Amino acid sequence: MTTLAQSQNRSVARFLADGVQSVRARYVAYKAVVAERRRITRELMTYSDDELAELGFSRLDIPAIATGTYRR
Template identity: 60%
Template structure:
């Protein structure tokens, strides 16, 4: 039954695509959650504490995103 084989192949392809999409979505969600955790924690520091660590409040986004360069 070639028609059923084609349908089965399409469903298999769709299933793999859906699984890959879901994994990518979960990865982005985990990355965003980690970003927010870091940003929230750094936001609780005073300007003086941030200065003692060697950066300012404007650097929080870059630090949380992992793109901060000194």
């Protein structure tokens, strides 16, 4: 027969396990966002200043473009 303490311990353990999974999922998502920002930055850095100007921005705008905060 399951005691109240055992039931509560299982509930706490499940709560903690769910929390760990949630933190891990957020970390994996964060790492994917960081990788995408690096990829965008790397690609834009290969453009010449003239090519960037044709697109309507300068090299100083690249970090804002990569993070999605760039505004014209």
